[in-house]
Amino acid sequence: xxxxxxxxxxxxxxxxxxxxxxxxxxxxxxxxxxxxxxxxxxxxxxxxxxxxxxxxxxxxxxxxxxxxxxxxxxxxxxxxxxxxxxxxxxxxxxxxxxxxxxxxxxxxxxxxxxx
Amino acid sequence: xxxxxxxxxxxxxxxxxxxxxxxxxxxxxxxxxxxxxxxxxxxxxxxxxxxxxxxxxxxxxxxxxxxxxxxxxxxxxxxxxxxxxxxxxxxxxxxxxxxxxxxxxxxxxxxxxxxxxx
Numbered sequence: 001x002x003x004x005x006x007x008x009x010x011x012x013x014x015x016x017x018x019x020x021x022x023x024x025x026x027x028x029x030x031x032x033x034x035x036x037x038x039x040x041x042x043x044x045x046x047x048x049x050x051x052x053x054x055x056x057x058x059x060x061x062x063x064x065x066x067x068x069x070x071x072x073x074x075x076x077x078x079x080x081x082x083x084x085x086x087x088x089x090x091x092x093x094x095x096x097x098x099x100x101x102x103x104x105x106x107x108x109x110x111x112x113x114x115x
Numbered sequence: 116x117x118x119x120x121x122x123x124x125x126x127x128x129x130x131x132x133x134x135x136x137x138x139x140x141x142x143x144x145x146x147x148x149x150x151x152x153x154x155x156x157x158x159x160x161x162x163x164x165x166x167x168x169x170x171x172x173x174x175x176x177x178x179x180x181x182x183x184x185x186x187x188x189x190x191x192x193x194x195x196x197x198x199x200x201x202x203x204x205x206x207x208x209x210x211x212x213x214x215x216x217x218x219x220x221x222x223x224x225x226x227x228x229x230x231x232x233x
Binding site for chain 2: 003004031033035042043044045048055056058090092094103104106107108109
């Protein structure tokens with residue numbers, strides 16, 4: 001079974017530009033979460049989608065947005081990029097049943113550098 | 116809001132020896148989940164071990180075990196017979212129980228970098 005796939009793996013942008021990152025979850029997983037990882041702040045929750053609906057959102061400005069498609073694939077978008085947005089963006093998927101927590105499976109991440 | 120604290124930014128251990136990584140958390144909830152995740156250099160994060168707060172028995176996965184002290188809000192990870200492949204960043208994470216409209220959101224600690232010396 002294929003794992004969580006994130007594209008692109010690496011990208012470089014300049015301030016003011018926007019970026020779209022993609023995440024394909026493990027087949028059958030309906031929950032997709034996004035995290036930002038930086039050396040200073042560690043891992044911070046961005047948002048989570050379940051069945052195309054945003055189920056939870058972290059404390060990030062409105063420049064950060066996301067969506068989920070009917071096939072559970074998810075995208076996140078960052079507009080008007082700032083230097084501080086440079087980070088590793090991690091996507092994770094899970095298969096949640098009966099209210100019990102499912103294991104989160106992480107992708108390898110998309111490393112964004114903003115110049 | 117829940118917080119997770121890992122007080123050891125870096126740890127080192129000799130191959131074949133035992134090491135314990137510390138984690139404390141703060142919550143007002145009585146039911147929750149705790150995890151240890153491993154992130155090898157330039158590789159994806161994987162789950163090492165999981166503990167449900169309602170279970171008194173400490174979780175064990177092969178060479179990995181936890182010491183869960185609910186009253187003290189402590190959740191340490193013990194790695195026995197350390198191997199070179201155990202070298203990685205280790206993250207402690209907290210998750211609230213899924214309630215109506217709940218979420219899989221994890222709150223992570225800042226991580227502990229484990230070095231294994233041959």
